[in-house]
């Protein structure tokens with residue numbers, strides 16, 4: 127199989143299937159001609175591959191799905207309208223019908239809100255842990271209704287890294303699935319399925335698209351989890367959407383699709399019913415963005431490392447959070463899982479008051495004040511007021527988001543210019 131940088135450009139797309147267009151075309155078509163009655167019947171029955179209606183599948187989006195599945199080492203992917211659609215579809219698909227999900231507080235703000243406050247309204251409950259790498263604490267939360275463990279591979283803004291392998295071993299001993307949000311490192315820096323994760327979710331809005339120009343998400347599934355192990359009634363119950371009432375044939379997802387039951391269910395139940403599709407144009411932008419993923423991320427890691435080192439020596443900076451620095455408690459984990467770095471996010475604490483934070487934000491000229499990450503532009507934000515504003519205090523403190531924290535997402539500008547901008551913004555704020 128080709129190497130990563132080759133797959134980033136070629137996987138999932140064959141020009142011969144698309145009138146020899148060198149670049150994946152944007153299929154701006156809501157629906158597709160079924161041809162003749164026999165083909166229509168075979169397509170609707172799922173007996174042949176093809177496209178019918180763009181809420182369920184579209185050729186441009188399909189190319190992105192195939193490329194992401196290849197880059198993550200999964201058996202299939204479904205692209206959706208946003209990262210939050212990917213997170214909620216995956217959590218609901220696994221937890222549906224009274225399931226519980228173990229998760230750390232150290233999650234993207236909207237994911238904390240979904241698990242702690244919103245999904246319980248749908249009968250899906252979270253058991254939060256303070257440290258997801260503490261196996262004793264995680265094991266103490268496992269009960270008869272536990273369906274999954276959900277965590278971010280590199281958390282934002284703390285850049286704490288997840289020790290996936292022992293966590294996956296523990297989960298699998300109990301027949302529980304491991305779902306990870308791999309948005310921050312992207313598959314260039316980490317391929318969680320190779321370390322035991324069962325499902326990977328992404329906000330493709332971030333590093334995957336890489337230019338801050340398209341909202342999108344994706345769910346990718348590995349191929350080894352047994353969804354018929356008795357913990358997941360939704361996968362073994364017979365279901366109308368994949369059955370043929372006229373022929374008297376009834377199927378469950380596990381029986382019909384085996385190890386692909388999860389990713390099929392995301393498409394056939396969640397995407398088809400809740401309808402958060404990714405537009406073909408956004409899929410096109412993500413496909414173009416992916417072509418340069420390795421080059422972009424490696425330069426951003428190099429700049430982020432230089433900037434993190436510089437900040438450790440900068441007056442008024444009292445702490446730098448970047449697990450890619452060689453001297454952190456997580457050094458061994460970083461060496462094991464992240465030989466090419468942990469990514470372009472870092473955060474730091476400054477002394478003084480909230481007023482100093484405001485002056486640093488307003489004083490930065492090259493860094494854009496933007497609540498996003500993974501852009502070609504460098505971005506700065508104060509998480510306590512913007513990205514984690516709605517997160518309850520306990521969860522915010524657990525995630526290290528205090529009032530004097532500043533988060534950076536390092537882009538592709540010259541690192542010397544970025545350092546000079548931070549220096550003048552910090553010095554001018556006191």
Ligand SMILES: *Cc1c(COP(=O)(O)O)cnc(C)c1O
Nearest residue numbers: 208209210234307309329331342
């Ligand atoms: C941004 C982000 C999300 C949500 O993605 P959207 O595309 O904004 O919906 C989820 N998880 C992480 C880690 C993120 O950074």
